[in-house]
Amino acid sequence: MQWMFMLIGLVLGWALDESFSDAGFGALLGLGIGQAIRLSHLGSALKALEQRLALLEKPPQVEPSMVEPAPAPELVWELPAELQPISAPEPSPPLPDDLWKPAAVAREAEPETPRSPNLIERAIGAARNWLLGGNTVLRVGVVLLFLGLAFLLRYATEGVDVPIELRYAGVAACALGLLGLGWWLRLRRGSYALILQGTGIAVLYLTVFAAMRLHPLLDPGAALGLLVAVTLFSAILAITQDAIGLACAAALGGFAAPILASTGEGSHVALFSYFALLNAGILAIAWFKAWRLLNVIGFAGTFGIGFAWGIRSYTPELLWSTEPFLILFFLMYLAIGLLFARRKLLETPDAPADASRGALLRWSAAKGDYVDGGLLFGPPLVAFGLQFTLVQHLAFAPAFSALALGIIYMALARVLRAGRTVLLAETCLALGVIFASLAIPLGLDARWTAAAWAVEGAGILWLGLRQQRTLARGFGLLLQLGSALAFLSELEVGEHTLLDGAALGALLLGVALLFSFQQLRTAAQEQTTPWERQGLPVLAGLGLGFVYLLAPLLLAEQGTAISWALAGLACVFVGVHIASRTVLFCALGVQVLAGALLTLTSWGAEELPVFRHIGFWAPMLVGLAAFVGAWRLQGGGQRLNLPLLANGLLAWGAAWWVLALNHEVLRFTPPELQATFLLAAAAASAALWTLLALRLRWASLATLCLLLMPAAALVLLVSLHRYYHPAAEWGWLAWLAVFAVHFIALRYLADLAAAKALSVAHVLGCWMLIGMLALELRYGLLLLSVQYNAWRWLGWAIFPSLYLIAVAAPRQWPWPISAYSREYRLLAALPLAALMLVWFWLANIFSDGTAKPLPYVPLLNPLDLGLLFALLGVYLWARSAAPQLGGRTPWVAQGVAGVSLFAFFTALVMRAAHHWGGVPFELDALLDSMLVQAGLSIVWTLIALGLMIGGHLRNRREVWLVGAVLIGVVVAKLFLVELSNRGGLERIVSFIGVGGLLLVVGYFAPLPPKRELQGASS
Secondary structure: OHHHHHHHHHHHHHHHHOOHHHHHHHHHHHHHHHHHHHHHHHHHHHHHHHHHHHHHHOOOOOOHHHOOOOOOOOOOOOOOHHHOOOOOOOOOOOOOOOOOOOOOOOOOOOOOOOOOOOHHHHHHHHHHHHHHOOOHHHHHHHHHHHHHHHHHHHHHOOOOOOOHHHHHHHHHHHHHHHHHHHHHOOOOOHHHHHHHHHHHHHHHHHHHHHHHHOOOOOOHHHHHHHHHHHHHHHHHHHHHHOOHHHHHHHHHHHHHHHHHOOOOOOOHHHHHHHHHHHHHHHHHHHHHOOOHHHHHHHHHHHHHHHHHHHHHHOOHHHHHHHHHHHHHHHHHHHHHHHHHHHHHHHOOOOOOOOOOHHHHHHHHHHOHHHOOHHHHHHHHHHHHHHHHHHHOOOOOHHHHHHHHHHHHHHHHHHHOOOHHHHHHHHHHHHHHHHHHHHHHHHHOOHHHHHHHHHHHHHHHHHHHHHHOOHHHHHHHHHHHHHHHHHHHHOOEEOOOOOEEOOHHHHHHHHHHHHHHHHHHHHOOHHHOOHHHHHOHHHHHHHHHHHHHOHHHHHOOHHHHHHHHHHHHHHHHHHHHHHOOHHHHHHHHHHHHHHHHHHHOOOOOOOOOOOOOOHHHHHHHHHHHHHHHHHHHHHHHOOOOOOHHHHHHHHHHHHHHHHHHHHHHHHHHOOHHHHHHHHHHHHHHHHHHHHHHHHHHOOHHHHHHHOOHHHHHHHHHHHHOOOOOOOOOOOHHHHHHHHHHHHHHHHHHOOOOOOHHHHHHHHHHHHHHHHHHHHHHHHHHHHOOOOOOOHHHHHHHHHHHHHHHHHHHOOOOOOOOOOOOHHHHHHHOHHHHHHHHHHHHHHHHHHOOOOEOOEOOOOOOOHHHHHHHHHHHHHHHHHHHHHHHHOOOHHHHHHHHHHHHHHHHHHHHHHHHHHHHHOOOOOHHHHHHOHHHHHHHHHHHHHHHHHHHHHHHHOOOHHHHHHHHHHHHHHHHHHHHOHHHOOOOHHHHHHHHHHHHHHHHHHHHOOOOOOOOOOOOOO
């Protein structure tokens, strides 16, 4: 409340004359009024408390007649339920549904609590109570008297005829009179006497200071002596009477004196000397009394007025006349804060019986009022702010100032570390660490500041672990996090290196963070908190990240990528050794960063020598580092159970290995030889990996070796063109090496690689081998053709059909078919059979059978032989694979073969008509030709003849019925198509030929075979 009155007085004083002196006087007057109100409230509260104690101590008087005896408990005359005589049960009424619900209890309406007054209402009420309650006349008189004396001093400066010495003597005499009167009334009217004494002391301060500053009545020495005397006298009065109000009033008057008597001119040395005397008095009182309000008034007055003077009048030339006072005031209020704690501890006798540090800390936290936060934190913060303003023009002066403050508070923590001041010691230690840390950025740039903070944070964390201080550890971690952010904010893109910054700073940051990670990781669980254990991955990631920053700070792009790859490899070994998943994932992350950086850089120009430049070795080293890391992880990381991470590193290394080799091959080989060299590089890589997998018994690498066939297929797909054949440009040697390495790897890695991968590799190898042979045969047959004729069709079908016939044979083939029968006889053959069936229909429909220089002979020309051979392979394979495929596979195979043969003979008639009858090989022309229609009727009837006789002989009713249906189709076609060709020879041939064949059918198989009788039980 007193601060509110001070603000009101400040506003009223400024409104009175619009000057700083009146505003300051009003503020001090308001503060004094507020303090007086507070003292009066304390007095009234004390009287009320005394009255309540008196009532409690008086024994209560109770009349005997008013005491009623307690009722005796009633006897229970009823028997328990189990002992009651059994009688006929009467129907009981149904229980209500809400039987078990609690009954509603009627509550009396509580009166509403009236609204409490707000801050302004309370302030107005307090001011009214102070002015109208108690000794109102005295209070108003004190105010008026103080104002009058102040106006008298001002009036003394405006040239009144009364001698100036006499005026000052009169004011001093009034002040002494007030002091004497107050001292005389101290026993009878204590509060009245204290107000008079405070007013007299304030007037004496004002008088002496005005006589020294405004008029040359007193020299500085005499004035200082008088001020010292007044200060000592006021301190003695306050201590003697145990009157904090008197001390505060004296202090307020003392600080108000230079403001009221100020003319804007004068020596700051005199002002600060005067303040030094005032603070000396406050310091002396602090030795005897723990008066916090007096200490706050002195601190606010000293540093507030000093700050106002500094803003108005300070220049760097005044440093050496100002600095000693700032140091003196800081030391004074540092001592005052310590004395306050000492006095509070002396007044607190209940010390803990347990003298351990933990017990003392708990007791100090419960009795924390002995540490005055304002006086403990205020002086260093305010003093350092003023000190920074004073010495900021001097190099390193702010840094050394902060360091000196840190040393002072650390020394205090050392002195106060034992006994009941352990909480005060902890606070001083925290202040010392903060100011010592602040000295670093004030003396160094951001990068070195970050490094120093990181090292300091690591040290604080280590000390906090040893002393089991959670707050210290948290401060150390925050300090390291702040240092990391400060260092990163200063990084820039470099000219000769990837980044521009202090490499040593990054190293110190990384080492400090990793040290903190290791300390927390190896600490006992009871010594750390859950949030510290959860933050371990963050610490490890940050520490390794700053270690990784060394590469871009020292090297260019490719050097950085190589360094990151090697750093990732080292992290894999370390992570496996300490069993840390975080370190392993950081290793994978830096490997990925190395690869991403390489993708953004150039790998080498054309004029560089083969395999002897950094553009080749940078990606190759990235791949090798990943290979070695994957081997170490799969060999020693079983307890971590990270197979996906090991396989990912292996795949990453293989990818960069292949990229490096392929880039180099494409760079130095001519275009026509690129496919050959790429196949050779793939074969060599797979061979080397196979040897390593066998040597190291590495299952994942063994599985990786099986990717040779997909790689070769990719090369084939890229190199494929219209006239491609695998044997060109030494390709036969490359493909031979590819297939040799592939099947050797399949043979020797069978017990290492995954079973599914082996199965897929066998199938792919089979397809690639047949495809290569088919491509080579197609190219050889392509040389015989000028146009797109039958020879080009045959190249695709010979080897796949041969394979289908071979695997359909019941004989025992050697390895690998004997060891992987299902893969070769079923999985590899099924797509080939489907492909051959599709080829059969396409070639049968679109090819006219031209095979120059050979003439066209039905059933004996290359196309017809190839079609029949392909269909034979498909049918034989389907019949042999029927037990494995299951279901109605035999019926489906027979149906597909029959329909395909029907289509073959139909197209055969059309091709014969084209070659022998001159009918154009076009669908419309072929269907309009009576020669084709007559041939189709005879051929279809022959097919029906074979079906009906064969069905009759084999007792296959369904076969006979199919032939009958085909006869019906032929007869319908005769009447719908051939009958319209009047006078044509083709119609005659059709009717005669079909009729003759039907006679044969009627003789041998006139009726379908009978159905087999089922058993009698059906």
